[in-house]
Amino acid sequence: MSARAIPYRPHNHDACVSQALTDARTICQRQNARLTPIRERVLELIWQSHKPLGAYDVLAELSSDGHNAAPPTVYRALDFLQQHGLVHRIASLNAFIGCTHAGESHTGMFLICRACGNVLELTAPEVSTEVRKAASGEGFRPETTTLEIAGLCPRCQSEPGHD
Amino acid sequence: MSARAIPYRPHNHDACVSQALTDARTICQRQNARLTPIRERVLELIWQSHKPLGAYDVLAELSSDGHNAAPPTVYRALDFLQQHGLVHRIASLNAFIGCTHAGESHTGMFLICRACGNVLELTAPEVSTEVRKAASGEGFRPETTTLEIAGLCPRCQSEPGHD
DNA sequence: GCAAAATTTGAAACATTATAACATTTGCAG
DNA sequence: CTGCAAATGTTATAATGTTTCAAATTTTGC
Ligand SMILES: [Zn+2]
Ligand SMILES: [Zn+2]
Ligand SMILES: [Zn+2]
Ligand SMILES: [Zn+2]
Numbered sequence: 001m002s003a004r005a006i007p008y009r010p011h012n013h014d015a016c017v018s019q020a021l022t023d024a025r026t027i028c029q030r031q032n033a034r035l036t037p038i039r040e041r042v043l044e045l046i047w048q049s050h051k052p053l054g055a056y057d058v059l060a061e062l063s064s065d066g067h068n069a070a071p072p073t074v075y076r077a078l079d080f081l082q083q084h085g086l087v088h089r090i091a092s093l094n095a096f097i098g099c100t101h102a103g104e105s106h107t108g109m110f111l112i113c114r115a116c117g118n119v120l121e122l123t124a125p126e127v128s129t130e131v132r133k134a135a136s137g138e139g140f141r142p143e144t145t146t147l148e149i150a151g152l153c154p155r156c157q158s159e160p161g162h163d
Numbered sequence: 164m165s166a167r168a169i170p171y172r173p174h175n176h177d178a179c180v181s182q183a184l185t186d187a188r189t190i191c192q193r194q195n196a197r198l199t200p201i202r203e204r205v206l207e208l209i210w211q212s213h214k215p216l217g218a219y220d221v222l223a224e225l226s227s228d229g230h231n232a233a234p235p236t237v238y239r240a241l242d243f244l245q246q247h248g249l250v251h252r253i254a255s256l257n258a259f260i261g262c263t264h265a266g267e268s269h270t271g272m273f274l275i276c277r278a279c280g281n282v283l284e285l286t287a288p289e290v291s292t293e294v295r296k297a298a299s300g301e302g303f304r305p306e307t308t309t310l311e312i313a314g315l316c317p318r319c320q321s322e323p324g325h326d
Numbered sequence: 327g328c329a330a331a332a333t334t335t336g337a338a339a340c341a342t343t344a345t346a347a348c349a350t351t352t353g354c355a356g
Numbered sequence: 357c358t359g360c361a362a363a364t365g366t367t368a369t370a371a372t373g374t375t376t377c378a379a380a381t382t383t384t385g386c
Contacts, residue, residue, distance in 0.1 A: 034382085036334070055372070070337060075373065091254040092309045094343095094372065109294070111303045124297040127290065131272070131312065134287040139317030140274045146255045146311040149294065154302030197353085199363070218343070233366065238344065243363095257343060257372095 007050030007118040008153040016098075017047045023102050024086050033084055041065070042077035043098065046087050051117040052095030090119065092148045097121070107145050113153035120153070170213030170281040171316040179261075180210045186265050187249050196247055204228070205240040206261065209250050214280040215258030253282065255311045260284070270308050276316035283316070 024043055028035040035043075045061045046053055055074050062069040078096055081087040087096050088108055100121045101108070107128050111120040127147065135142045187206055191198040198206075208224045209216055218237050225232040241259055244250040250259050251271055263284045264271070270291050274283040290310070298305045 034334080038335075068336085071373070072337085072375090073335070076335080091311070109297060111298060111301060111305075113303075114306070120301060120303070122297055122301065124293065127293040127297055130287065130290040130293045131310075134272060134285055134290055135274060135312055135314065138274060138283060138285065139320075140276075140283070140312070140314055141320055142274075142312045142314040143277070144313045146309060146313075147294075148254075148309040149298055149303070149305045150307045150309075151298065151303055151305040157302075157304055197363080201364075231365085234344070235346090235366085236364070239364080 007120055008113065008116070008155045013049070016050075017044060020047045020086075020098050020102070024081075024084075027084060027086065027103050031084060033080075038067075038069075038073065039077045039080050041067075042074065043081055043086055046078075046081070046096055047098040050097070050119055052090045052093050052097040052112075052119055054093075054095045058096075088121070090148060091146050092150065107147070109147045110149065111153070112148060112150045113156050114150050115152055115156035118153060170283055171276065171279070171318045176212070179213075180207060183210045183249075183261050183265070187247075190247060190249065190266050194247060196243075201230075201232075201236065202240045202243050204230075205237065206244055206249055209241075209244070209259055210261040213260070213282055215253045215256050215260040215275075215282055217258045221259075251284070253311060254309050255313065270310070272310045273312065274316070275311060275313045276319050277313050278315055278319035281316060 021040065021044060024035055024040070027033075041062070042058055045058050048061075055071065055078060058078070059069055059071060059074045062074065078087060078089075082089060082096075086099055086102050088099050088110070089096050090110060090112065093112070097110075097119050099108070101123055104123070106123045109122045109124050109127060111122065113119070128145070131145060131147075132142060184203065184207060187198055187203070190196075204225070205221055208221050211224075218234065218241060221241070222232055222234060222237045225237065241250060241252075245252060245259075249262055249265050251262050251273070252259050253273060253275065256275070260273075260282050262271070264286060267286070269286045272285045272287050272290060274285065276282070291308070294308060294310075295305060
């Protein structure tokens, strides 16, 4: 819930992870939700980088932990984490990423670099406002928004092939 | 490429379909693309309603046509139709829907009714503008936008359970 | 503490969506 | 006609996600 690093550039990512885990514990406590070991481990795995991770990638990591897990284990953990706003699903990639605005009420907008795979989550109130306007212009009552932008991140525009 | 019907309400849908097919023929001719029988049939099936259709739904329809099709047949036809801007894939549903702005350069925004399943495609320039602004504020160069809004259409707000 | 209830996890099978690889056919240019 | 490229057929397989029921764990009421 403090200032966020820019995923596209090298940074102390361990700080991202431990911040995310700390935030998650706080949030779950506030919501009387149980952040069990499996759930916490899945969150940690999702946060292993700023590139979205597929459910089966998580599963593989759990297995190499020695944990004999099946797909429902992962999907259940991911459902829980989504429900409590700790991870987001990127529909265009069938993959999951840690929320960088956990605890804040927000509608995520995701900038997905097609070259390096990193994803930046933004909150863009002006976008949300225009979306709401467009929807209500049609009499439509919006509930959930999926907004994913694929393109090139600053770094991949200037140094193709990094990472 | 004329005025569009509102999917949420009863309308002469045959007119939607024949308009879509006519437009498709024109567009493919202009682009020197071959709208083969299979591709045209898949487009017609996709247009059978304003509810997105899964690839395997299309496959099943083809089969009941007596056409002995396999998944690649459908996915190839859908790829072709997408490439030529005749259908869109709805990422949040893993399903496909006919483009109502074929031939116009546009970025679709989809209003998806979670009750009746109908989808309205909009072009919202203000939304696109704000998205571009938000992206360039991060130095990001956007290429493709996925914008899908789930919620309740006007009809399902007032008459729950129709259709 | 202790038994009943609710939540969480384990495990096996299955369902759905999508692609890979290679053979065959079709349309078209020369 | 003939040869080439595009399109389709065919089979198999990969990737993603769900259902179902049993077992274990945690919470709750007493
Ligand atoms: Zn980081
Ligand atoms: Zn990048
Ligand atoms: Zn219609
Ligand atoms: Zn509706």
